[in-house]
Amino acid sequence: MKLLITIVQDQDVPALIEALMEHDFRATKLASTGGFLRAGNTTLLIGVEDGRLELVQNLIKKTCKGRQQGDSHVSVGGATVFSVNVERFERI
Numbered sequence: 001m002k003l004l005i006t007i008v009q010d011q012d013v014p015a016l017i018e019a020l021m022e023h024d025f026r027a028t029k030l031a032s033t034g035g036f037l038r039a040g041n042t043t044l045l046i047g048v049e050d051g052r053l054e055l056v057q058n059l060i061k062k063t064c065k066g067r068q069q070g071d072s073h074v075s076v077g078g079a080t081v082f083s084v085n086v087e088r089f090e091r092i
Helices: 010-022 050-063
Strands: 002-009 027-034 039-048 066-069 074-077 079-085
Touching (some): 010 039
Antiparallel strands (some): 002 039
């Protein structure tokens, strides 16, 4: 099992959460800020079994597109994903 720590620009979050829910994934949403523009972003914690990892990665790639921000032509969007091995998982 993996824990994906996924940092996404705020405007991509609703579509990503909807896509995850459609495929029976659960995510914990944390508000966060950072980056060059100090723009709002969201960190999602997503637990996924190894056999479904590729599906989640494809959903993230499909819904979190990069784009140009304003007149400055700074690239924003996309997602930053950290994958951490989970030794033990328990839902109480």
